[in-house]
Amino acid sequence: MNHQTATTITDNWEAVRAACLEVLPAHIIAFIENNRDMEHSEGQLIAALHMVQAHFGYLAQDTMHAVAQLAQIPLAKVTGVATFYHYFRLQPRGKHMISVCLGTACYVKGADKVAQRLMDELGIHFGETTRDGLFSLDSTRCLGTCGLAPVAMVDNQVYGPLTPTDVSVILAKYVKKEKGTAE
Amino acid sequence: MTKQSINLTIDGTPLQVPAGTTVMKAAERLGIHLPRLCYHPNLSLEGACRVCVVQVKGFNHFMTACSQEVWEGMAVQTNSPEIRQARRDIVELLLDNHPKDCQTCDRDGNCELQRLAYQLGVRERLFEGKKKEFATDESSKSVIRNPSKCILCGRCVRVCAEVQGVGNLSQHGRGFETVVGPANLCNMDDSVCIQCGQCVAVCPTAAFLEQDHTERVWQALAAEKKHVVVQVAPAIRATLGEIFGLPVGTPVTGKLVTALRRLGFDEVFDTNFGADLTIMEEATEFLSRVSKGENLPLLTSCSPGWVSFLEKFYPEMIRFTSTCKSPMQMTSALIKSYYAEKKGLDPKDIAVVAIMPCVAKKFEAGRPEHTMADGTPYTDAVLTTRELGWMIKSYGIDFNVLPDGEFDRPMGISSGAADIFGATGGVMEAALRTAAVKLTGEELGPLEFSEVRGVTGIKEATIKINGMEINIAVSNGLNNAKKLLEAIKSGEKNYHLVEIMACPGGCIMGGGQPYPQVYQDPMDPDISRARAKALYGIDAQKQLRRSHENPAIAHLYAEFLGEPNGEKAHQLLHTTYQARSPRGIR
Numbered sequence: 001m002n003h004q005t006a007t008t009i010t011d012n013w014e015a016v017r018a019a020c021l022e023v024l025p026a027h028i029i030a031f032i033e034n035n036r037d038m039e040h041s042e043g044q045l046i047a048a049l050h051m052v053q054a055h056f057g058y059l060a061q062d063t064m065h066a067v068a069q070l071a072q073i074p075l076a077k078v079t080g081v082a083t084f085y086h087y088f089r090l091q092p093r094g095k096h097m098i099s100v101c102l103g104t105a106c107y108v109k110g111a112d113k114v115a116q117r118l119m120d121e122l123g124i125h126f127g128e129t130t131r132d133g134l135f136s137l138d139s140t141r142c143l144g145t146c147g148l149a150p151v152a153m154v155d156n157q158v159y160g161p162l163t164p165t166d167v168s169v170i171l172a173k174y175v176k177k178e179k180g181t182a183e
Numbered sequence: 184m185t186k187q188s189i190n191l192t193i194d195g196t197p198l199q200v201p202a203g204t205t206v207m208k209a210a211e212r213l214g215i216h217l218p219r220l221c222y223h224p225n226l227s228l229e230g231a232c233r234v235c236v237v238q239v240k241g242f243n244h245f246m247t248a249c250s251q252e253v254w255e256g257m258a259v260q261t262n263s264p265e266i267r268q269a270r271r272d273i274v275e276l277l278l279d280n281h282p283k284d285c286q287t288c289d290r291d292g293n294c295e296l297q298r299l300a301y302q303l304g305v306r307e308r309l310f311e312g313k314k315k316e317f318a319t320d321e322s323s324k325s326v327i328r329n330p331s332k333c334i335l336c337g338r339c340v341r342v343c344a345e346v347q348g349v350g351n352l353s354q355h356g357r358g359f360e361t362v363v364g365p366a367n368l369c370n371m372d373d374s375v376c377i378q379c380g381q382c383v384a385v386c387p388t389a390a391f392l393e394q395d396h397t398e399r400v401w402q403a404l405a406a407e408k409k410h411v412v413v414q415v416a417p418a419i420r421a422t423l424g425e426i427f428g429l430p431v432g433t434p435v436t437g438k439l440v441t442a443l444r445r446l447g448f449d450e451v452f453d454t455n456f457g458a459d460l461t462i463m464e465e466a467t468e469f470l471s472r473v474s475k476g477e478n479l480p481l482l483t484s485c486s487p488g489w490v491s492f493l494e495k496f497y498p499e500m501i502r503f504t505s506t507c508k509s510p511m512q513m514t515s516a517l518i519k520s521y522y523a524e525k526k527g528l529d530p531k532d533i534a535v536v537a538i539m540p541c542v543a544k545k546f547e548a549g550r551p552e553h554t555m556a557d558g559t560p561y562t563d564a565v566l567t568t569r570e571l572g573w574m575i576k577s578y579g580i581d582f583n584v585l586p587d588g589e590f591d592r593p594m595g596i597s598s599g600a601a602d603i604f605g606a607t608g609g610v611m612e613a614a615l616r617t618a619a620v621k622l623t624g625e626e627l628g629p630l631e632f633s634e635v636r637g638v639t640g641i642k643e644a645t646i647k648i649n650g651m652e653i654n655i656a657v658s659n660g661l662n663n664a665k666k667l668l669e670a671i672k673s674g675e676k677n678y679h680l681v682e683i684m685a686c687p688g689g690c691i692m693g694g695g696q697p698y699p700q701v702y703q704d705p706m707d708p709d710i711s712r713a714r715a716k717a718l719y720g721i722d723a724q725k726q727l728r729r730s731h732e733n734p735a736i737a738h739l740y741a742e743f744l745g746e747p748n749g750e751k752a753h754q755l756l757h758t759t760y761q762a763r764s765p766r767g768i769r
Binding site: 061068069072073074075076077078079080083084086 | 344349350351352353354355356357364365366367368374375765767768769
C-alpha cells in the first residue's frame with residue numbers, strides 16, 4: 001500500500017481534499033462531507049463504502065484511504081469494516097464472474113470438488129480475481145436449479161450438472177473466446 | 184441532586200447502589216470480583232466474552248454482569264452449578280483453538296486466560312479445536328503482534344482508539360478468520376502505531392508483547408571486555424516490587440540497586456540524573472522562548488510515545504516541541520562521552536542498558552538521531568520493568584531480602600524533582616520548581632504544585648511567579664493530548680508550557696510496567712494513584728528537591744558541558760524531529 005500519497009498530509013486540509021478529489025468522484029465526496037459534522041457521522045461509513053463500490057466495482061486501497069481521510073475515521077476501522085462484510089470486494093471484478101453453488105443439493109453432489117478444481121485452474125480463492133483480470137470466483141447459495149446440481153454460473157449462463165473435468169472445458173471456452181476477440 | 188438508589192440482592196445479600204450501576208460494579212461492593220476478559224473499567228463496553236454471566240431470578244437466560252444495569256428488587260446469583268458450567272464452557276471453547284504452549288509462553292504465570300481457566304476449574308480439554316495460525320509480526324522495534332494467541336476480546340482495539348486516540352488496531356475479517364491488526368493488516372512498523380505499548384499492557388494473553396532485549400543484556404553481562412552500565416528510570420522504583428509480591432506503591436529504590444549489582448552491572452546509574460539535566464535544559468529553553476515570545480507553548484519531549492504521535496499525527500506542532508532529548512537519551516549520551524572520558528574507556532567497550540517503564544523507549548533507542556558519529560547507538564538495550572523483573576527471577580535473586588544499595592556517582596545523584604518525572608504532572612512540577620527560582624532569583628521559591636498532581640486526564644492552571652502569569656497544562660493519555668493540541672491550534676487556549684505523557688497516568692502506567700495481579704485491572708486509576716504516591720513520597724524525603732540544586736549537575740556543566748543550551752549541550756542533549764509516514768487520522 002502506498003503511504004506516501006498526498007492524502008496522508010493531515011496538517012493541510014485543502015491538500016487532503018484536493019488529493020481525495022483526484023481519487024473519488026464528486027458525489028461521494030459531497031456525501032461524506034455533508035455527513036461529517038453530524039452526530040454519529042462514522043455511522044455513514046458503510047454507506048460511503050457502498051457508494052465507492054457501486055462506482056468502481058470494488059474498494060481499492062487509495063479509495064479507502066480517501067474515505068478515511070475525508071470522514072476522519074482511522075484507516076484501520078475502514079479496512080476492518082471492508083473486510084468484515086462479505087459484500088465488499090477488495091479487488092476489481094474480473095471480466096467474467098464465476099459463481100459456484102455451495103448449497104445443500106449441489107454440495108452433496110460434489111460441488112466442493114468442482115470448486116476446488118476451479119480454484120486450482122484459476123489459481124485464486126473465493127472473492128479473488130485472476131491476475132489477467134479475466135475471471136472472478138465467488139461461492140453462492142442455491143441458484144434454484146437443484147435438478148442440475150452441482151451447478152455453477154458464469155456471468156448469466158448456468159452450467160450443470162458439472163464434474164471437475166467439465167470445469168477445464170468451460171474455462172477453455174471463455175479463454176478462447178477472449179483470444180478470438182483480441183486477434 | 185443525588186441519584187436514585189436501587190435495592191437488590193446479590194447471592195442473597197441485600198445492598199443499595201445508585202441507579203445506573205452495573206451488576207459487576209455492584210458485586211464488587213460485596214467483594215465479589217466477577218470473571219472478565221473483554222471488560223475494562225476505562226474502556227467502552229464490548230460484552231463479547233460472556234465470562235461474567237450471572238443468573239437473575241425470574242429470567243431463564245444468563246445476563247452479562249458487565250453491561251446489565253441493576254433494577255429495583257433484582258435478585259442476582261453470581262455462582263451456581265449452572266453458571267459455573269456456562270463460564271467453564273466459554274473458557275474451554277476459547278482454549279480449544281488457543282495454542283497449547285503455556286509453559287513456553289511469555290505470559291506463563293501472568294496470563295488472564297490461564298488464570299481464568301484455573302479459577303473456573305478447567306481441568307481437562309474435551310475438544311481439540313482447529314488452531315488459529317497467523318504469522319507473528321515482529322517488524323516493530325517495540326511491539327510484537329502474535330494474533331495466534333488472540334482471543335478477540337478487543338481491549339487493545341479500544342485502548343488504542345479510546346485512550347490513545349491512535350486507532351491503529353481494528354478487527355479484520357469475520358468468524359474464525361477474524362484477526363486484530365493495523366489497517367489492511369500491514370506490518371506494525373508500516374502502521375500509524377506510536378509504540379506506546381498500551382496494547383501490551385491491556386492484552387490478557389500474549390497476543391501483544393514487547394520486543395525482548397533480555398538476551399542481548401545477558402550477552403553483554405557475560406562478555407569480559409564489555410563495561411556494562413545500567414540506568415534506571417524514575418518510575419521503576421515505584422513499581423518493580425509488585426513483580427515480587429509487594430503491595431502496589433511500595434518504593435524499592437535500594438533493593439533495585441542491589442539487584443542490578445547482583446546481576447553483574449559494572450555501574451548503576453540513575454536516569455533521574457538525566458531528568459535533572461532535562462529540567463536544566465528545558466527550563467533554559469522555556470525561559471528563552473518566553474523572553475523572545477516565540478514558539479509557545481513549549482511542549483515537553485520526554486515521552487517517546489508522545490514524540491511518535493507528534494511526528495505521525497501533529498507534525499505541524501514539531502516547532503513547539505522541546506528539542507531536549509529524553510532523560511534516558513541524555514543519560515546514555517553522557518555515559519558514552521563524559522563518563523567514558525572520565526573513566527578512560529573507549530565508548531565502544533561500553534554497553535548502556537536502560538531500565539524503562541516504557542515500550543516506546545525501545546524504538547527511541549534505535550532512532551538514528553540517537554547514535555554516535557560512528558553509528559553505534561547511545562543506548563544499547565532497553566528493558567521494561569517486566570523484563571528486569573524476569574531477569575532478577577531468572578538469576579535466582581530473592582529480591583525481597585536484598586539489602587538497600589546506593590546508586591554510583593556522579594550520575595546517581597538526583598533531586599526529588601527527578602523522581603516525580605514518573606507521574607503525570609511530574610515534569611511540569613519539576614520545571615516549575617526550577618523556573619520559579621530562576622525567575623524570582625530567590626533560592627526558596629514555591630516547591631509543591633498540587634495543581635498538577637493527580638490522575639485527571641487534563642490539568643490546567645495559571646501559576647503566578649514574580650508577577651508573571653504562566654499558563655500551564657498537563658495531559659496523560661494521547662486522546663487527551665489531542666484535545667489540548669486542538670485547543671492550542673484553534674487559539675482557544677493560550678498556554679506557555681504543556682506537559683504531554685503518552686500513557687494514562689504517566690510513566691508509572693507505561694506499557695512496560697508489571698502486569699495486573701489477581702483482582703486488578705490494567706490501567707486502574709487506583710494503581711496509578713498508589714504508584715504516584717510512592718514517587719511523591721520519595722521526593723518529599725529528599726534533601727535535594729530542585730533539579731538545579733543537584734551538585735553533580737552543577738559539576739557536570741562546570742567540568743564538561745559549559746552552559747545550559749550551550750554548544751556542547753546542544754550537540755549531546757538535544758535532538759530533532761521529523762514528520763513521519765503514514766500520517767495518522769485524528
